[in-house]
Amino acid sequence: MDYKEIEYKYWAHELSKEEFLKRIEVVVAKAKDIEMPEVIYVVSCDDYYTKPNGNGNDFVRFRKGGGRYELTLKRKERENVVRKEINLNVTDNEDSAIVEFLTLSSYERSFQVYKEAWIWNFEDCDVSYYTLSDGRDVVELEAVDYSSVKEGVAVIDKWEKKLGLASLTKESRSLYEIFTEERDTCLTKNI
Numbered sequence: 001m002d003y004k005e006i007e008y009k010y011w012a013h014e015l016s017k018e019e020f021l022k023r024i025e026v027v028v029a030k031a032k033d034i035e036m037p038e039v040i041y042v043v044s045c046d047d048y049y050t051k052p053n054g055n056g057n058d059f060v061r062f063r064k065g066g067g068r069y070e071l072t073l074k075r076k077e078r079e080n081v082v083r084k085e086i087n088l089n090v091t092d093n094e095d096s097a098i099v100e101f102l103t104l105s106s107y108e109r110s111f112q113v114y115k116e117a118w119i120w121n122f123e124d125c126d127v128s129y130y131t132l133s134d135g136r137d138v139v140e141l142e143a144v145d146y147s148s149v150k151e152g153v154a155v156i157d158k159w160e161k162k163l164g165l166a167s168l169t170k171e172s173r174s175l176y177e178i179f180t181e182e183r184d185t186c187l188t189k190n191i
Contacts, residue, residue: 005074005085005142006152008160010168012129012137017118020129020139020163024120027162040119042066048176049107059176060107062098067091069098074174081156081172082149111179125159139165 012020021039028036044065051058061072069091075084090098099109117130126142141159143152160166171178 003084003086004149004152005083006081006146006149006156007140007142008081008156008165009171010139010165011171012139012168015137015139015168017129017131017137021118023163024127034122037120037122040066040117040121042117042119044115044117046113046115046175048110048113048179049102050110051106052108059110060102060105061176062102064095069093069095071098074176081153083174111183113175113179122159124155127159127163138171139163139168141165 025036028034042065044063047062047064049060049062059074061070061074063070063072068089071088071090073086076082102109114133115130117128119126119128121144124143124145126140126144128140128142129137130140131137141156141163143155146152146155173181
């Protein structure tokens with residue numbers, strides 16, 4: 001489905017990256033039709049740009065990592081599990097040109113998020129484990145190659161079960177929402 005993103009996000013709290021990798025290896029060992037993909041390791045810096053008088057949901061993410069630049073627009077459709085998402089590869093542009101483009105479009109840099117990610121691209125699901133710069137760990141399951149929202153949700157439900165993630169705390173907010181709320185809470189406390 002074009003420009004759809006269907007994913008679950010979990011706080012990994014007590015689940016280390018090494019333990020998570022063991023779970024993936026067990027799933028692959030038990031399955032006859034799943035091959036273990038190469039892990040993709042990426043460190044990224046995400047700059048979030050917002051409009052000063054926007055509605056709070058209008059933002060652009062400028063991701064820099066893995067030798068790639070990407071601009072992303074997202075809109076929720078059903079909570080944060082199903083979203084409309086457009087990712088534009090802008091790698092061939094200079095950093096300053098992208099920032100100027102966003103500025104001319106009335107966006108201002110709001111905050112920055114750093115993360116270290118390990119990604120396994122399976123045939124029907126991208127499975128990732130990442131650590132935010134503040135030390136919090138997150139697991140994400142993102143459906144790929146599906147023909148309907150129902151099918152995409154079934155894919156991530158299946159992987160949630162296979163990896164035994166039901167005991168983890170599911171996070172319904174996007175990273176943008178999490179960091180915006182935390183920033184606003186800190187600002188309120190300091191007033």
